[in-house]
Amino acid sequence: MIKIIISMLLKNRKNLQKMIIQLRRPPVFVFLIMLFIVVFGPLLAPYDPLEPKPMNTLAAPSWDHWFGTDNYGFDILSRVLYAAQIDFSLALIGVLIGGGIGSLLGASAAYRGGITDFFLLRFVEVVQSFPVLLFALALFAAIGGGSRNMVLAIAIVNIPMYLRIIRSSLLPLRTAEFVDAARCAGLNGFIIVIKHFIPNAKGQIFSLFVLSCAYAIQIIAGLSFIGLGVEPPHPEWGSMINAGAGYIMLGVWWPSIFPGLAIVISVYAINGLSRQQMTDQIRSSV
């Protein structure tokens, strides 16, 4: 990342101007702040997120505790900052696994056609006929909770999405000349799919990747909200919302509103990034 920035700075001033324009766009700006928090969050946190203060439970936001404290006396700001790392890394790993497998399968479905295509599409239809959250719930019922299985659930949920979209965008390329040429040159199917097929869907894969990261964060938080996934003492946005949900009727809003705000802002930033990328793509192709 830094290397890219420096090389862009050195290259010429036009790129610099481009970058400043990019930075002025709110989603990009917010996303960079989010990224900063994800990387340096634990350093910014004023308290230990796992250190309860029994004397100071449910304290309202103040100068000592900017976001207040929750029912165990944990400092909410520190927990929100720590949780950013956990949420983002789980989402990223899950989406990387699912997206990798999904785009590979999608590209090979587009390349092979016939019976491979048929069975992969039926698989997609079966998985997609379940509402995502309920599907993850059933998966957890089968394999148990925990963060590792959460990554697995996100990966499995993502595979059909990628499979479908990558397949449909690569389908017209099955009869393209460069594919025939590669086949005549004696390359086997796997290499053709990886080196000549998938690069054509780079744009789609990227924007889908960004979108599904945002979605994955919500799935993680949703599953943690109902008590699956990340184990409770560890900071996680969804389980923090759950911990505060019971107190909101008593007027104690800070334990659940702040983590929720963190989720909403990050999802907004990520979605905005994807939308930006899509419009840029359309603009550059016109």
Add this chain to the structure above:
Amino acid sequence: MRKLTVLICIFLIFSGLLLAYPEWLSLGEHGKIAELVHIWLGLIFIYIFYYILGAFPAPFGRLGGADPPSFVTGLYSIDALINGNLTLFLETLRYIAMPAITLSFTSSPPIFSVTRSAVSKVLGSQFVEAARSYGIPSRVINFRHIAPNAAPPIINIVAMTFGYLIGGAVLVEVVFSWPGIGTYAVQAMDFSDYDPVLGVVLLSATIYVVIYFLVDILQVVLDPRLRE
């Protein structure tokens, strides 16, 4: 004073969300703002409308502690109407209002944007122009010419939203302690009792498939070109 500041902050956040709302909640073909925003909005609604304003009852299920109306259909509001108990009917509506608003809040923008694009596409077409030049009143044009032609994508997105809300409703049910299938599944999960979960998942998948099937039939009814 502090309460007022907090209230203003919440109001500002809220109005910001509302203004930006169709923009970032509807994300094109595979846009999914999901479950989590529902919980969060639900909690905000509880705080504002129950704790501060007291406009809606506490989120304790379908009727709180009150006695339900005598069983006819199982739907409390309709049962109350059948029994002729108007106050109970209004009470049931008050209880259902908050979860319903929560769910509709995030699921309406896609419908909004799809409807807008579908209708504007039909509005620009030549047969509308022709109908208008014949002097057909605009009321007739709206219902006879524009509505049926703009309907298919709108029906599609409504069905999609419905199917997706079956899953999305799970967390809202938990937040409002609504005794629906979502709460049932989650509670069963707490006791490591997996059969109810599988049953609920299977049921909602079936509903999903049935809805899509009905939509396909409806599309054929609406669009004669698909009948061949």
